[in-house]
Amino acid sequence: MASLPSAAPSWRKMQIPRPLQQLFDLFPLRTYEANPLPERAQHLTTSDLPTLYVFSTDSDARLGLPSFNPGCLKWQTLLRLANLDFRTLPSTNHASPTGSLPFLLPPRTSPTTSPLPIPASNLLAYAHKQTSNSNSNTPDPDLDLDPDLPPRAQAYLSLITLSLRNAWLCALYLDPAHTSLLQQLYTRPASSSRAVQATLLYQLRRAAAEQIAIGGGAGGGKVISLAPVSGTDGIDEGAVYAAARDALDALASLLGESGTGWFFGAERPGVFDAALFSYTHLMMEYMSGEGAAAEGGRVALGAMVRGAGDGELARHRERVLGVAWPGWDGYRR
Amino acid sequence: MAASLGFGGSNAADKGNSTATPSTAQPSYSGTTQMLDEHLLTPASISSLEVHGAANTRRSLLDHIFKPVVEDTAPAGTTLGQVLDRVGVATKKLARFDIFKEEGFGVFLSEAPRPESAPPTDRTDLDISIRVKEKSRLVFSAGTDFGNAEGSAYTNAVARNIFGGAETLSVNASTGTRTRSAYNGTFSTPINGNPDLRLSVEALRSATQKPWASHEEQLTGANLRLAWLTDNSGTHALAYSTVWRQLTGLAATASPTVRTDAGDSLKSSLTHTFTRDRRDNPMLPQNGYLLRSISELAGWGPLNGDVSFAKTEVEASGALPVTIPGLASKSGVSVGGGLRLGLLYPLPSGYSLAGATQPSRINDRFQLGGPTDVRGFKLGGLGPHDGADAVGGDVFAAGSVNALFPLPRTGPDSPLRLQLFANAGRLVALSSSKGAEKEGREGLAMDSTAVFQGVKSAVGELTNGLPSLAAGVGLVYAHPVARFELNFSLPLVLRKGEEGRKGLQIGVGINFL
Numbered sequence: 001m002a003s004l005p006s007a008a009p010s011w012r013k014m015q016i017p018r019p020l021q022q023l024f025d026l027f028p029l030r031t032y033e034a035n036p037l038p039e040r041a042q043h044l045t046t047s048d049l050p051t052l053y054v055f056s057t058d059s060d061a062r063l064g065l066p067s068f069n070p071g072c073l074k075w076q077t078l079l080r081l082a083n084l085d086f087r088t089l090p091s092t093n094h095a096s097p098t099g100s101l102p103f104l105l106p107p108r109t110s111p112t113t114s115p116l117p118i119p120a121s122n123l124l125a126y127a128h129k130q131t132s133n134s135n136s137n138t139p140d141p142d143l144d145l146d147p148d149l150p151p152r153a154q155a156y157l158s159l160i161t162l163s164l165r166n167a168w169l170c171a172l173y174l175d176p177a178h179t180s181l182l183q184q185l186y187t188r189p190a191s192s193s194r195a196v197q198a199t200l201l202y203q204l205r206r207a208a209a210e211q212i213a214i215g216g217g218a219g220g221g222k223v224i225s226l227a228p229v230s231g232t233d234g235i236d237e238g239a240v241y242a243a244a245r246d247a248l249d250a251l252a253s254l255l256g257e258s259g260t261g262w263f264f265g266a267e268r269p270g271v272f273d274a275a276l277f278s279y280t281h282l283m284m285e286y287m288s289g290e291g292a293a294a295e296g297g298r299v300a301l302g303a304m305v306r307g308a309g310d311g312e313l314a315r316h317r318e319r320v321l322g323v324a325w326p327g328w329d330g331y332r333r
Numbered sequence: 334m335a336a337s338l339g340f341g342g343s344n345a346a347d348k349g350n351s352t353a354t355p356s357t358a359q360p361s362y363s364g365t366t367q368m369l370d371e372h373l374l375t376p377a378s379i380s381s382l383e384v385h386g387a388a389n390t391r392r393s394l395l396d397h398i399f400k401p402v403v404e405d406t407a408p409a410g411t412t413l414g415q416v417l418d419r420v421g422v423a424t425k426k427l428a429r430f431d432i433f434k435e436e437g438f439g440v441f442l443s444e445a446p447r448p449e450s451a452p453p454t455d456r457t458d459l460d461i462s463i464r465v466k467e468k469s470r471l472v473f474s475a476g477t478d479f480g481n482a483e484g485s486a487y488t489n490a491v492a493r494n495i496f497g498g499a500e501t502l503s504v505n506a507s508t509g510t511r512t513r514s515a516y517n518g519t520f521s522t523p524i525n526g527n528p529d530l531r532l533s534v535e536a537l538r539s540a541t542q543k544p545w546a547s548h549e550e551q552l553t554g555a556n557l558r559l560a561w562l563t564d565n566s567g568t569h570a571l572a573y574s575t576v577w578r579q580l581t582g583l584a585a586t587a588s589p590t591v592r593t594d595a596g597d598s599l600k601s602s603l604t605h606t607f608t609r610d611r612r613d614n615p616m617l618p619q620n621g622y623l624l625r626s627i628s629e630l631a632g633w634g635p636l637n638g639d640v641s642f643a644k645t646e647v648e649a650s651g652a653l654p655v656t657i658p659g660l661a662s663k664s665g666v667s668v669g670g671g672l673r674l675g676l677l678y679p680l681p682s683g684y685s686l687a688g689a690t691q692p693s694r695i696n697d698r699f700q701l702g703g704p705t706d707v708r709g710f711k712l713g714g715l716g717p718h719d720g721a722d723a724v725g726g727d728v729f730a731a732g733s734v735n736a737l738f739p740l741p742r743t744g745p746d747s748p749l750r751l752q753l754f755a756n757a758g759r760l761v762a763l764s765s766s767k768g769a770e771k772e773g774r775e776g777l778a779m780d781s782t783a784v785f786q787g788v789k790s791a792v793g794e795l796t797n798g799l800p801s802l803a804a805g806v807g808l809v810y811a812h813p814v815a816r817f818e819l820n821f822s823l824p825l826v827l828r829k830g831e832e833g834r835k836g837l838q839i840g841v842g843i844n845f846l
Contacts, residue, residue: 024823024836027824028833031828032798033829034717035760035830037762037764038693038725038762039693039764041589041717041719042765044593045589051589058776091595091596092595094583094597095592096583097587114588114719117592191598192637193601
């Protein structure tokens with residue numbers, strides 16, 4: 001009965017006298033069909049497919065193109081590698097159960113049941129369960145999407161999650177050359193109001209500077225003064241980019257050693273490949289080194305990726321794109 | 334307010350007698366009514382008018398009130414009665430500025446000393462002296478407050494009469510059962526020295542928990558508001574407001590509808606509210622009626638912002654006392670009823686009326702149900718539900734009928750009543766018809782025909798079947814601050830997903846349906 005949800009507070013679960021319970025059971029006298037959901041909900045949340053909430057634009061999300069956020073892109077790539085059939089919806093961190101995107105909402109089982117969201121950490125387990133349930137879409141059994149990487153891989157992974165991430169944060173959020181890109185990707189979609197955009201931009205930059213400071217160990221970036229983070233003040237930009245260059249070179253030679261085209265001698269791309277791709281792809285797409293970024297003599301992360309190991313990493317990106325987004329050239333323009 | 338009109342010792346009747354120093358000590362109502370009536374008809378004019386005690390008040394503000402009095406009473410033929418009326422109206426107006434103490438008003442009249450050389454006339458020249466006491470200019474207060482279905486604690490600082498023109502600055506901070514924190518500052522000033530026409534600017538910031546839809550809403554915004562009183566006891570307010578709403582802090586179980594609406598939006602809107610309250614007691618109306626309407630235009634044309642719609646809500650309620658045959662005095666029995674209607678019509682942004690239109694978001698839609706509107710339902714218990722979340726609707730209608738009886742052994746003047754009630758409501762969301770037209774659509778936006786069809790079918794849906802309905806019996810206690818209700822109710826008709834409440838329900842609020 002709708003009026004007695006299971007999550008009732010404990011004092012309401014106390015025994016109701018039998019005659020009163022019998023009276024209560026008579027009501028309501030009549031129950032009609034449920035009210036249909038509002039239009040926005042009908043349109044956005046009643047798909048038959050699971051929905052991955054990511055940072056994206058409306059048109060990219062409709063086509064399932066890669067997200068512009070590395071964290072989202074990693075999991076989006078993995079789900080595509082796992083052959084899970086899903087759609088993407090542009091969203092914000094506010095929507096997420098963990099406070100950051102992505103997360104996945106399974107399809108509804110009836111028009112007004114609300115499925116529980118699956119945070120990023122449980123996505124692969126969900127994908128495994130789904131793909132093993134549906135026989136028509138069986139993935140190759142040897143597809144290695146085990147999120148627990150071997151210890152050696154863990155060590156290399158920190159090159160991505162610290163060095164490359166710091167460089168990405170530094171370039172996109174703190175480098176004034178990328179202000180318009182940052183606005184286009186993150187603040188303009190949030191609101192049409194300039195005041196709101198300016199506030200969000202300030203908050204984003206501050207959070208990014210703090211992140212670089214926290215993950216500073218490997219990146220070498222240290223926030224000397226947290227107070228007015230309006231740019232790269234207080235962060236040793238040069239050290240951050242140098243660490244990124246070293247990391248890219250190390251990853252390129254690691255990939256060269258592998259010989260299979262994928263990391264650690266695997267036959268197919270795995271978690272590590274997706275994690276690296278999420279940065280190399282975005283760096284090459286948005287910071288190719290042409291245009292504004294190059295003029296100021298600034299470091300172009302895209303060019304850095306292209307240069308690493310004689311283009312080894314750039315070719316790796318092409319290969320991942322070819323597997324995860326077959327039939328798409330990798331450029332929106 | 335209590336404006337006491339005191340008559341000086343020299344009154345108009347003995348105008349031949351030129352008493353130079355009239356006594357202004359105490360009002361003397363010694364004359365009979367008949368004498369007074371005669372006096373009121375004698376011609377009079379104002380020779381001087383003084384206001385004492387308004388040390389911090391600008392002269393110009395007082396001029397706005399009293400100049401017309403002097404000017405209006407200048408023509409020959411003005412009677413003492415008219416002068417007194419004018420002065421009475423003016424002091425009442427002065428009191429509405431809310432800068433003078435109610436008990437401090439005193440008006441004293443005396444006959445002006447006539448120069449020897451002046452030609453004799455049959456008019457009485459009056460010296461009028463008005464005494465006021467200013468309220469404290471700075472007041473700090475703290476306390477507890479009851480709003481609809483919410484209790485809160487607040488601290489408040491008010492600076493009155495800042496620039497001597499009855500300007501008020503009020504700064505308020507509060508925290509409550511649902512409002513995690515709220516801060517606002519309001520500067521308000523009368524326009525043109527008129528206490529019934531006020532302009533105010535407000536800045537606000539708040540964070541409010543909305544457990545019925547598993548989220549928290551944070552607001553940051555400002556508004557500019559012009560409020561005025563009309564002669565027939567109606568109050569109007571026209572406000573422009575701009576608010577940044579952030580829907581965040583979602584519960585782990587939040588529904589997909591709430592998740593897709595999470596994030597930022599800016600609402601820029603014009604709102605007009607009208608209230609006419611003719612009830613004898615707002616907390617326990619036994620006689621009279623209340624009319625209220627709220628109309629809002631958001632986002633359209635020059636307003637911009639992220640949401641665009643026209644929204645209107647009307648409320649009418651009334652009560653009638655019931656006389657019991659054979660009982661001469663007030664019985665304390667009354668019957669009452671109320672009706673609320675609301676409609677949200679999504680509009681395209683920009684100046685066009687026919688263009689891509691975004692359907693409504695959860696923070697713009699109506700919520701219905703709860704102990705202060707449709708009793709017998711949980712807060713937001715009516716209308717579309719996604720899982721356990723009340724996601725709101727674009728059209729609603731709600732009505733209630735009730736009968737109030739005094740409890741045995743308490744009189745009709747007691748604030749306690751026994752209540753019998755039945756109330757019903759319907760809350761429907763706009764949704765485009767399934768199938769063909771949806772397939773062709775690329776994005777979320779609807780065209781104007783789809784919106785019109787959607788609203789039309791939502792309005793039609795209001796009368797589809799019986800409304801969701803609950804009835805019950807309860808106790809009402811009308812405290813001057815808030816009304817408390819303890820009801821036992823049972824839902825009679827429901828939609829699936831709607832949350833009725835069987836058994837006891839407590840309601841605390843100031844505005845009940």
